[in-house]
Amino acid sequence: MATLYSRIAMAYAVILFSIYLSTGVASLGINYGQVANNLPQPERVLELLRSLKVTKARIYDTNPQVLTAFANSNVELIVTVENDMLGQLRDPQQALQWVSARIKPYFPATRITGIQVGNEVLTDPDPTVTANLVPAMGSIRGALVQLGLDSYIQVSSPNSLAVLAQSFPPSAGTFKSEVYSVVYQFLQFLSTTKSPFWINAYPYFAYKDDSSQISLDYVLFNPNPGMLDPYTKLRYDNMLYAQADAVTFAMARMGFEGIEVRVSETGWPSKGDPDEVGATLENAAIYNKNLLRRQLKNEGTPLRPNMRLEVYVFALFNEDLKPGPTSERNYGLFRPDGTMAYNVGLSALSTSSSTSSASISLTSSATKDARKEYQSLVYWMFVFLLTCQVFIRRQF
Secondary structure, three states: OHHHHHHHHHHHHHHHHHHHHHHOOOOEEEEOOOOOOOOOOHHHHHHHHHHHOOOEEEOOOOOHHHHHHOOOOOOEEEEEEOHHHHHHHOOHHHHHHHHHHHOHHHOOOOOEEEEEEOOOHHHOOOHHHHHHHHHHHHHHHHHHHHOOOOOOOEEEOOEEHHHEEEOOOHHHOEEOHHHHHHHHHHHHHHHHHOOOEEEEOOHHHHHHHOOOOOOHHHHOOOOOOOEEOOOOOOEEOOHHHHHHHHHHHHHHHOOOOOOOEEEEEEOOOOOOOOOOOOOOHHHHHHHHHHHHHHHHOOOOOOOOOOOOOOEEEOOOEOOOOOOOOHHHHOOOOEOOOOOEOOOOOEEEEEEOOOOOOEEEEEOOHHHHHHHHHHHHHHHHHHHHHHHHHHHHHHHO
16 A cells, blocks of 8 residues: 555656646747748747747737648647738628638647737727727627637737836826727727737837936846835836736726736847947847746736736747838847847757757756756655655554
8 A cells, every 4th residue: 555655646746747847938928920031931930939848929920831830739829810901800701701711720730829809909000990909809709609719719909018108107007098999998808708918018118218217127127126116015126017017007997907918029129220229139138038037937917916927028030021120120039040049048959960950948047946946846745645645554
């Protein structure tokens, strides 16, 4: 009997630790943008994500090559409806045809978990696009219901932080009055369908625009005195969490307190034009490395400390065809050839002679610390089970 219980305890501990090693960072995803003419094929991209143990990704369309390549993988994928499609997809029949052609053939082999209806629509300069947002979301959701996919795939839409009229301090968060009516409908949809509010949040932009007043350490997650919200008395040691909580407060002001906030994009450019203050390789490495460390803790914001903040890093690759300033083409953690743009705690373990890219694995000190903590947890669970074994043996 003692041997049996010992084996059960040991097996349980081994299973728990194996699960931990294989799951990676539960709350971290990455944006896989494709505005470039030199990116690797989707199959190679999937290999890279697997080697990084990244299990969540977001694309900006419904590229059939990507959806096919990601089939039978462990990567959860969020897809996107392009902004210029919203007018068409507000029609329920058109939405049903779109979901039937773009989503259903690939699911469930490809783990599509979300449909982002447009990108930063609430701050789009074309008011017609903004007006089409909630009707299009409703029609796509209705199509998912008809096809029996609504319990697997969430419908939402990512927004720029510019949708807020005020974000500092976080407790003063409010939405812009000019989009108030659409935001209310949007929040009603999210509340009814239990979907998250996604934000594209970039502390880099705030620092670039006002570097003389904003602490670089504060925006980079480096040690700093932080900022105390004078109304809630909550202390913030980084801008990203403050931005997320500002959205939560803004929603609460409109009567919606239970909607989860997630970060659909955040990152830091490794290169910029002369007037793009802070866009350096060093700052990009520090920002993303510190963000990774915080994500490994699965922590929440000061306002919601027990709800881990889900974050998607922007971006996987530098994209050479993106318009705008130099920074826009230099947000990638990797170059198109698969080599690291800079080190954020990722190390090349081996290089195949037949490829130009390296096999990559998470090896940050934070990962090692987390694993040590988990090993300790497993050890004490093992001790507990052995104690139970002794107790049961004495009873019989």
